[in-house]
Structure formats: structure tokens, C-alpha cells
Amino acid sequence: MPTATPLVHIVAIGETISSIALRYGLDMGAVLAANPDINPNTLTAGTEVIVPLGDSTAQIGTVAEPLALTVETPVCASTFEGGLHCLALVRNPLDQPAAEVAAAIILLNPDGSESRSITAPMLLNKIDPDQQIPAIAYFPPPVASGIIPVAELVSAIPAADSGFGFLPAEVVNEQVELNGQSAVVFGEVEISGEPGEMVVLRVAAVAYDESGRLVGSRLIDIKTELVPGDAADFKINLFSLGGRIARVAIFAEAYQDK
Numbered sequence: 001m002p003t004a005t006p007l008v009h010i011v012a013i014g015e016t017i018s019s020i021a022l023r024y025g026l027d028m029g030a031v032l033a034a035n036p037d038i039n040p041n042t043l044t045a046g047t048e049v050i051v052p053l054g055d056s057t058a059q060i061g062t063v064a065e066p067l068a069l070t071v072e073t074p075v076c077a078s079t080f081e082g083g084l085h086c087l088a089l090v091r092n093p094l095d096q097p098a099a100e101v102a103a104a105i106i107l108l109n110p111d112g113s114e115s116r117s118i119t120a121p122m123l124l125n126k127i128d129p130d131q132q133i134p135a136i137a138y139f140p141p142p143v144a145s146g147i148i149p150v151a152e153l154v155s156a157i158p159a160a161d162s163g164f165g166f167l168p169a170e171v172v173n174e175q176v177e178l179n180g181q182s183a184v185v186f187g188e189v190e191i192s193g194e195p196g197e198m199v200v201l202r203v204a205a206v207a208y209d210e211s212g213r214l215v216g217s218r219l220i221d222i223k224t225e226l227v228p229g230d231a232a233d234f235k236i237n238l239f240s241l242g243g244r245i246a247r248v249a250i251f252a253e254a255y256q257d258k
Contacts, residue, residue, distance in 0.1 A: 007050070007051040008048050008051070009048070009049045009050075010049075012118065016119070016121050017035075017043060018040075018100035018102060031049065031052065034051070034052040040163070066155050066156040067094060067098050068093070069093070069098060069153055071088050071090050071152060071153050072088060072089040072091070073149065073151065074087060074151050075087050075213065075215065075241060078143070083138060083140045083141045084107075084138070084143045086138075086149055087135070087216070088120065088134060088135045089132050089133070090122050090127060090132065090133055090134065090135055092127045092129055092131050093129075094129055096129065097126050097129065097158075098126070098159060099126045099156075099158070099166075101122040101153075102119050102122065102135065102153075102154045102156075103119075103135040103151045103152065103153055104118070104120070104152050104153075105135070105149060105150075107143070107147040107148070108150060109147065115144050118138075121136070122135045123135070123136060123217055123251075124202055125255065126166055132206075133206065133251060134206060134214060165255050166254070167193045167199060167255060167256070168192040168254075169191045169192075169253055169254040170252070171187055171188070171189055172188050172189070172231065173231075178246070179245075180245070181245060182240065184235070184236070184238070185205045186234070188231035188232060189203060189231060189232045193226045195226055195228050197225070198256075199223070199224060199225075199257055200255055201224055201232050201252065202221055202253050202254070203219070203234045203252045204217065204250070204251045205218050205219075206249045207238055207245045207247070208247045209240075209243040209245065209246050210246040213243070215245060216239055217238075218236050218238045222234065
């Protein structure tokens with residue numbers, strides 16, 4: 001029997017290996033195995049991903065149900081070029097951390113029909129119990145007028161089942177300078193692991209206004225070598241999508257650099 005021709009998927013803005021695997025009803029490991037040259041942590045729009053259907057075709061339509069996280073209504077703001085930035089806050093009410101979390105952010109027309117949608121990854125790769133971290137998406141112009149943004153959870157798996165080698169990371173000595181619609185965040189992150197181990201450190205800052213409404217977020221990545229007793233410094237400049245920033249929450253995660 002001839003081998004089935006693999007399907008080539010062109011990555012769109014906001015897509016992840018996990019969301020692509022879910023779309024075709026495949027295990028994420030199978031997609032990664034078919035694409036050994038792709039780093040899932042640096043996936044960019046326009047990348048060609050081989051979708052290994054073949055004998056796995058029967059799996060389509062048997063996508064595993066994501067963990068029961070909750071997603072709030074997106075907060076969106078227009079950009080000067082006519083695009084739209086959207087943030088949807090994801091909450092983890094469970095007693096276990098979740099990973100590979102993504103939400104579909106959908107723009108509805110006034111009549112309720114779908115205008116556009118994007119699978120938006122969460123700001124960090126992992127969300128711990130009782131945490132809330134946004135998923136982010138950008139819709140390039142043109143964006144129809146009168147749209148209504150909604151969001152729904154697409155993927156979420158137990159962190160222990162993900163391909164990340166997460167390490168304990170704690171934010172210490174944090175300082176936040178509020179400046180109306182902007183803020184500057186400083187601090188350090190202490191990471192536990194083997195001395196000399198190379199790790200990727202992710203620090204996220206999430207801004208809220210006086211009413212507790214999500215108004216902005218920013219993420220930075222740092223590659224560093226673990227040195228006993230040392231902590232990694234960070235600085236984040238954060239801007240609001242609308243309204244004054246009243247509070248900033250800071251999150252950090254670290255995982256082995258592969």
C-alpha cells in the first residue's frame with residue numbers, strides 16, 4: 001500500500017504545536033516527531049508543519065477534552081494601523097498545574113456570525129492552581145466594525161504530561177513603578193536546578209485597572225546558566241490597552257533549555 005502523503009499546515013499567528021495537533025485530532029508528540037527540526041517554543045507564523053495523518057487518520061475527531069480551565073471575555077484595543085490586540089484571562093481552578101494552554105479568540109459580527117478567529121497561546125507555558133494568566137492574540141487589519149469578541153478554551157493538559165522540564169522559579173525583590181497608562185517592573189527570579197544547567201526563564205507582567213479589569217500584559221524570555229546562590233534580574237516596560245494601570249501581577253517560569 002502506498003504511504004499517505006502528509007498534510008502541510010502553514011502556521012498562523014498565535015498557533016502552537018499543541019493547538020495544531022488538537023485541530024487534526026493527533027497527539028502532540030506525533031506532530032513533533034514528524035517535525036524534528038522545529039522548536040515548539042519558537043514557532044513562528046508562516047512555518048510549514050508536517051501533519052502526519054497516515055495511519056492516524058482514524059484519530060481525527062477524537063480530540064481529548066481539555067482540562068476544565070475557565071476563560072474570560074477578551075479585552076480588545078485597536079492599533080494605529082487598524083489591527084486589534086486582544087487579551088483573554090485564563091484561570092486555573094484545579095488542584096494541579098496545566099500546560100499547553102490555548103484559547104480561541106473569536107470576533108463575531110453584530111448578527112452573531114463569525115468574522116475571524118485565532119488560536120491564542122497563553123502568555124506562559126504553565127499555569128499553576130489559582131493563577132490567572134492571559135492568552136494573547138493580534139488580528140491584523142482590516143478588522144470589521146462592530147465586532148464582538150468572545151473566547152473559548154482550546155487546549156489544556158496536565159503540566160506533568162507536557163514536554164517541558166519545568167523547574168521551580170520564584171519572583172523576589174519585585175518593584176513596580178506606575179505611570180498612568182504605563183508601568184516599569186523590576187525584580188529577580190530564583191531558580192532551583194542543577195548548577196551549570198542552561199534554562200529558559202519566562203517572566204510575565206499582567207496589568208489591571210482600579211476595577212480589576214485586565215488592561216495589558218508583557219512577556220520576556222531570558223536564557224541563563226544556573227549558578228548556585230544567584231538570581232536572574234529582569235526589567236519589563238508595560239503599557240495599557242486602555243485605562244490607568246492600578247496593579248501589576250508578576251509571574252515567572254523556568255524550564256530546561258533543549
